[in-house]
Amino acid sequence: MYEVIKNKSKYVEAYQLGSDNAVIKELIQKGKICDLGDGSYEIHSQEAVNGAVGGEKAIAGDWIKLDSTGRPYPNNKEYFEENNRHIEGDTFEQLPKALPAWDAKLEMCPEVAFLIEKKGLVIDEASSDRRYTAQLWGTTEVAAEDAIIVFYSISYDDAGDVTDCDWNFVERGEFERTYSVIG
Structure with a gap:
């Protein structure tokens, strides 16, 4: 990430x-x-x-x-x-604060694996315009392959395993207009 x-x-x-x-x-x-x-x-x-x-x-x-x-x-x-x-x-x-983010150019990480296993994230490798699907904010959201997943908070247990997170998709154009990568 x-x-x-x-x-x-x-x-x-x-x-x-x-x-x-x-x-x-x-x-x-x-x-x-x-x-x-x-x-x-x-x-x-x-x-x-x-x-x-x-x-x-x-x-x-x-x-x-x-x-x-x-x-x-x-x-x-x-x-x-x-x-x-x-x-x-x-x-x-x-009032900006640093947030973790992930996109398809990166390797799978424990946080995204948690989204798939526990939060219903579906990644459709065969689709470019509907690559990501998840139930967020009470509806089905869909994002293209170039979207970014931004984590607003992530909770870990004492062993370092993800226990919960608050996250959403950000469309690539919106991301480039409103975010900066800092690390």
Whole structure:
């Protein structure tokens, strides 16, 4: 694996689900977010649209950012608030930290093996546009062979074996626009 970091001092616009926000309303109107009416939402991120079976699940209080193509993607409330600082209005500064990442150019590692064995990651070596499939955020997400798997947290036991992790796919173009490789 290698280490990546979100681009430093990057300012982003973010919108809290369940708030009376014009951008959230517009995304709902355009069908990019579906309000399920029970305090939960389906977010039609780039990876969820590629999966073609529904949106990523999020709840009121979670945050939405927009990728460079204008597609929304959810951030868990706690993760967002720990890793972003409010500037003003809908503007936040990302507080970047080094994160482990993996892509297909690398050898298999214990963390990705754990995703396959315990988290339902499927790697289809025969497909370039649907190389990776997994159940993430309550839906099937699909990513192409050049996507990157970014680990937001990894837990290990005393023997050094992976016990859990929080992760997601990042489409290559989005990765190149928003991350830097640091090691």
